Amino acid sequence: MLEVTGFTKRFRGIAALDNVDFSLNEGEVHALLGENGAGKSTLINLIAGTFPWAEGVYRINGRTITSLTPQVAQEIGIAAVFQEFSLVPDLTVLENIFLGREQSGSFFLKRRQMRQAGTELLDGLGFHLPLDEKVAFLSRAQKQMVEIAKALRMRPKVLILDEPTASLTDGEADKLFHAVALLKARGVGIIYVSHRMSEIRNLSDRVTVLRGGKRIGTVVTSEISDEGLIEMMVGRPVEQLFPSIEHRPGAARLEVQNLTTQDHSVIGASFVARAGEVVGLAGLVGCGRSELCRAVFGLETIEAGTITVGDKTIARPSPASMLANKVCYFPADRGSEGLAMARSARENATMSSLDLPALSAGPVLKFWREREVIKAPLADLALRPMAPERKVSAFSGGNQQKLMLARGLMRPFDVYLFDEPTVGIDVGAKVDVYNLIKSLVEAGASVVVSTSELPELINLASRVYVMHEGKVVAELGQAELTEAQILSHYFGGRA
Amino acid sequence: MSTPSGTKAQSVGPLSGAAIKDMLLAARLPIAIVVTLVLFGLVEPRVLSLGNFRNIAIQASYLAIFAMAQTMVILTRGFDLSLGYTVSLVSVAASMAMVAMGGGDASILYGIGIGILIAAVIGLANGLLIAGIGINPLVTTLGMANMVMALASTISGGFPVTGLPRGLTAEFAQGSLLSIPIPIWFAGLVYALLFLTLKATKFGRSLYIIGANPRAAVAAGIRTLPVLVLAYTLCAVLAALGALLLTARTGSGEPNLGGNLTLEAIAAAVVGGVRLSGGEGGVGAALLGALFITVLSNGMNLVQIDGYLQQICLGVIIIVSLIVNRDVARR
Numbered sequence: 001m002l003e004v005t006g007f008t009k010r011f012r013g014i015a016a017l018d019n020v021d022f023s024l025n026e027g028e029v030h031a032l033l034g035e036n037g038a039g040k041s042t043l044i045n046l047i048a049g050t051f052p053w054a055e056g057v058y059r060i061n062g063r064t065i066t067s068l069t070p071q072v073a074q075e076i077g078i079a080a081v082f083q084e085f086s087l088v089p090d091l092t093v094l095e096n097i098f099l100g101r102e103q104s105g106s107f108f109l110k111r112r113q114m115r116q117a118g119t120e121l122l123d124g125l126g127f128h129l130p131l132d133e134k135v136a137f138l139s140r141a142q143k144q145m146v147e148i149a150k151a152l153r154m155r156p157k158v159l160i161l162d163e164p165t166a167s168l169t170d171g172e173a174d175k176l177f178h179a180v181a182l183l184k185a186r187g188v189g190i191i192y193v194s195h196r197m198s199e200i201r202n203l204s205d206r207v208t209v210l211r212g213g214k215r216i217g218t219v220v221t222s223e224i225s226d227e228g229l230i231e232m233m234v235g236r237p238v239e240q241l242f243p244s245i246e247h248r249p250g251a252a253r254l255e256v257q258n259l260t261t262q263d264h265s266v267i268g269a270s271f272v273a274r275a276g277e278v279v280g281l282a283g284l285v286g287c288g289r290s291e292l293c294r295a296v297f298g299l300e301t302i303e304a305g306t307i308t309v310g311d312k313t314i315a316r317p318s319p320a321s322m323l324a325n326k327v328c329y330f331p332a333d334r335g336s337e338g339l340a341m342a343r344s345a346r347e348n349a350t351m352s353s354l355d356l357p358a359l360s361a362g363p364v365l366k367f368w369r370e371r372e373v374i375k376a377p378l379a380d381l382a383l384r385p386m387a388p389e390r391k392v393s394a395f396s397g398g399n400q401q402k403l404m405l406a407r408g409l410m411r412p413f414d415v416y417l418f419d420e421p422t423v424g425i426d427v428g429a430k431v432d433v434y435n436l437i438k439s440l441v442e443a444g445a446s447v448v449v450s451t452s453e454l455p456e457l458i459n460l461a462s463r464v465y466v467m468h469e470g471k472v473v474a475e476l477g478q479a480e481l482t483e484a485q486i487l488s489h490y491f492g493g494r495a
Numbered sequence: 496m497s498t499p500s501g502t503k504a505q506s507v508g509p510l511s512g513a514a515i516k517d518m519l520l521a522a523r524l525p526i527a528i529v530v531t532l533v534l535f536g537l538v539e540p541r542v543l544s545l546g547n548f549r550n551i552a553i554q555a556s557y558l559a560i561f562a563m564a565q566t567m568v569i570l571t572r573g574f575d576l577s578l579g580y581t582v583s584l585v586s587v588a589a590s591m592a593m594v595a596m597g598g599g600d601a602s603i604l605y606g607i608g609i610g611i612l613i614a615a616v617i618g619l620a621n622g623l624l625i626a627g628i629g630i631n632p633l634v635t636t637l638g639m640a641n642m643v644m645a646l647a648s649t650i651s652g653g654f655p656v657t658g659l660p661r662g663l664t665a666e667f668a669q670g671s672l673l674s675i676p677i678p679i680w681f682a683g684l685v686y687a688l689l690f691l692t693l694k695a696t697k698f699g700r701s702l703y704i705i706g707a708n709p710r711a712a713v714a715a716g717i718r719t720l721p722v723l724v725l726a727y728t729l730c731a732v733l734a735a736l737g738a739l740l741l742t743a744r745t746g747s748g749e750p751n752l753g754g755n756l757t758l759e760a761i762a763a764a765v766v767g768g769v770r771l772s773g774g775e776g777g778v779g780a781a782l783l784g785a786l787f788i789t790v791l792s793n794g795m796n797l798v799q800i801d802g803y804l805q806q807i808c809l810g811v812i813i814i815v816s817l818i819v820n821r822d823v824a825r826r
Contacts, residue, residue: 320717323716329714336711337708338711338714339711347703352716365695365700
């Protein structure tokens, strides 16, 4: 149905996509796999008409297309849902779905018709959304559903989904998978970009792997192993995704008792993290595990409860005081809270360490020592490219993540709080992050990982606390760490 | 294939076309200043005289001090819309203090002290309202501007304050050191101090990080409240310094001294390349921006372009340089 051959695109002389072939059949889910910067985004943007291709032939339903804009792409039946949403927060769900395609009579909008069409569209997908709610008040998963509904109102033949589950929890993702299956049955061809191996395995018929802008190969999903796909993606065999961590739980390093935040996103939560172990925090997005980490680090206002670091009780935590007490926090969203994108890699690596004697004396910043001080941490993290003066925004997602993690290596900490440490980074960078966690723990630190990735909890943690609606509802020991066990507590049930 | 000229340019000499282009873009403001001078010089040779250069340098010094002051808060994603009226208030208050103290040379220090103190209070209030209570900088400093303007008019009755010490208006204002006029020394001093502050202090680095991403700064353990309060205070105190220098030159305390300065200072900083979105730029950029705007208005004055037309030209230049700066930053 859709076929592109010899697609090439250069940005400032550098080939982002180099002679790539890609095809999509009716009713097929064709996954695109590759590390950050492999050319996946470029390819889907070319197909969706965001920018023109330099060389190559674009054919859809036997027709050859010579040039494309997003509008024309929509008209010939190509719809895309990108990671960045194109919704208007102040409009309702219904208004967003029909944005720019309002049905009107001679003058007035045909509200009733639009409402009916909207309801049918959502029902057909199995999405339950309040049509008159403003989009600003929806969860990220619901926004994603609106975005998909919006893409589908034109009845496209081709639907592009760019990492649709990046910020959804497993339960929310299931709804999405259901919708994908429905669309597939209707004959819609779907281009599916994802970093998650299990999704690609469960959903896709074929996989095309890109690396460095080139097509490495297209394979039938059922005929290749996960290891095979990863090897195609990174270009070398990867023995295993998760390192085996030796946990040696020692003294309690961080103890939280009956913590309640002012906004009640965390209610009466207690947990303990010991030296030499990884503690997992599990639960749906919005269950309060992120807020729990943030509250411990002083980023949420605390209403009640105690936080003890080592043998010191900290009454009113602030990021500065927690850092001084050897607690390090890595935010979930590196763009909005982790990094100063417009500043250099060097400044980002040192920004939480300006008080270190190696970097300052009183108010004076020893800028002349900075490059030396960051050398070892950045080398340990294998920053690519090793360009400390480059702006952070010019690095790939995985390397931006490393730059945020660098702050944890500038000096020894007793406790490391990771919030969603591998969101939106490629497999190679994930392995680097897991190995970092391993080395921290085995050196005797205490690591807390809050994540929506079940495999991370099962493979990295020695104990897992499951949260639901702000409360800790279960604590699971290593023997109980299975997907089924963890999931059984996700909705608050005491299985 | 499609661009044979591009490949040809790359193979010529050790410097590729792209590298030369990058260098030209980096030096775009000095180039613009020289080109502007030469163009005006072709029409009116007096533009290129030594005396005029001296004039430009003195005029640019005042604007540069104000632009550098603004830069300290623009770097944090802020503004100080009260800067101009702070200049007015400091001018009249310092003058009145000096007159009240007898108008002798001994009263100069009182005037300076009062002026700096008033500015520090204004800056402190701005900083506390913005960083402590979390009111938008635009609204905060706009409100402050109104209050300060009213105060300046009220205490002076709307009239210039005359009778300033001769030591200030004649010997100091007209003086020079090593044959370099006093205002230029001050602009240079402020530049050196702020340059070092931004590069070699934790405060300076924090300004950049806060401006580039305030939430990331907090999560990185940077205490934003003292940094922002200090930034606004520093901005106001530097404005007071500029106000005292201007007062010395005009020879009287002027309630209308600073009317246009707020926007001129922001314009100079932005033309120089300080980003309004925070976190990018420096005092060197503000200095060059101030010099460019001064060269431009000096040239337009000498070739006798109509005053309103001058304003239109300045507006166009500001917008064009904003677009250029944005495109360069995106590369």
